[in-house]
Amino acid sequence: MIEFKNIVKRFEDKLVLDNVSHVMKSGMSNLIIGTSGSGKTVLQKCLVGLFEPDEGDIIYDGKSFTKMDDEERKLLRQQIGMLFQGSALFDSMTVQENVKFPLDMFTNDSNQQKLKRVNEVLERVNLIGANKKYPSEISGGMKKRVGIARAIVLNPKFLFCDEPNSGLDPQTSMLIDKLIYDITKENNITTIINTHDMNSVMEIGDNILYLKNGKKEWSGNSKDIIFSENKNLNEFIFASEFLQDAKQMRMMELKK
């Protein structure tokens, strides 16, 4: 569980996060949604400490992250997996070496055990046969999947995914969503996903935080969204006529 209270983040004089508070629950996929530029990435980076929030408190399982020193943060981070918006694969390493890197760094397993684990997670993200390729030789969607594989290889307790399915076709998108959802449930992970993909919101939105201009505008789950009266949220989620219709249908279904 990650709880954060009154997070404020400014860049120079630009206010990017304005007093955001929320609880990210374990064993759930917690979504942060909002338009481009609403502060999703900045919020995630504040939560893991890549940005220092100007104000506010972040609490991991009852321990204040804001008050931890560098060593304590380092230990906590060994339980965090993160997928970056741009994948951030190490481009001097092959796919296999990328995924194996955390194992090399933090475990004393034999090479054989490590390779077994690497192939296991690569299989989970549906990426077989690309082991020896370099990041520059694979597609954007494949990079995303390698990024996820690297993030989950050490069985993290907290998983952060910044737009795991942007730039992917709908089918692969759904596969990735389902994969993240399944491992969240299996290992009782606290998963935090940034997205503006409406499919994800509807399919895996256990706990949704809607940011607008750096403020918390709304929160709830994927059912609540259907019945929400919030105008901004409705305009954002059900932007097209097609989606409006889908909403009506879903509403009727749920009411039945």
Add this chain to the structure above:
Amino acid sequence: MNFFSHFGAYVMMIRDMFHKPENPKLYWKEFMHQCVEIGIRSLGIVCIISVFMGAVSALQTAYQISSPLVSKYIIAQIIRDTVILEFSPTLICVVLAGVVGSKIASELGNMRVSEQIDALEIMGINTKTYLILPKVAAAVFTIPMLVVLSMVLGVLGGRMTVSLAGIISTDTYDKGLIELFKPYNVFFGLTKSYTFAFLISSIPAYFGYNVKGGSLEIGRNSTTSVVVSCVVVLLADYILAALLL
């Protein structure tokens, strides 16, 4: 940022560089990799520069010493001492500031911009220790060796030239080399090369690690880092000469 805040941040980076490695084996592997990148890959350019440096100083020294009153083997001594004291340590390190420095700065800059450094940080790795220390250590380990090699090649280049150009015989040259040889000069040359090696690896590392922005900034920072390293090397050269000679 002004000079003092950069200097302060640089000193802090050097301090943060020394942390207990999470996994010594991986750090060792990275150190070895950097020794190849920094040391072995610079071998070619160092050899070429050193031979020419010796050859040219042979011709120019001979040109300047035209008086019949001065014994010709003095040429050998002059070549020996300039090569050992100044040419090999300083010239080689200024060139390496370009070759090695820009490589370090752009590699780290690229890792910063594409969030690879953040990715390492999130895994719980001390990125200053993992990314910078092996590079600086490899530079400090291999560059003085390159400088010693350069000293030898420089003197040999001079020897080849004096005999080819018919200035003096190789026997006279060898005699001049041994005469009035001060081992302290080699020590001084090495002291310089250790200092410069540290500077030309850590300064570009500082610039690369702290790149902000996009790929345009990577290039800009890498150029700045080379310029700054060169100037600092020359400054340090002056200070060391004033202190130790």
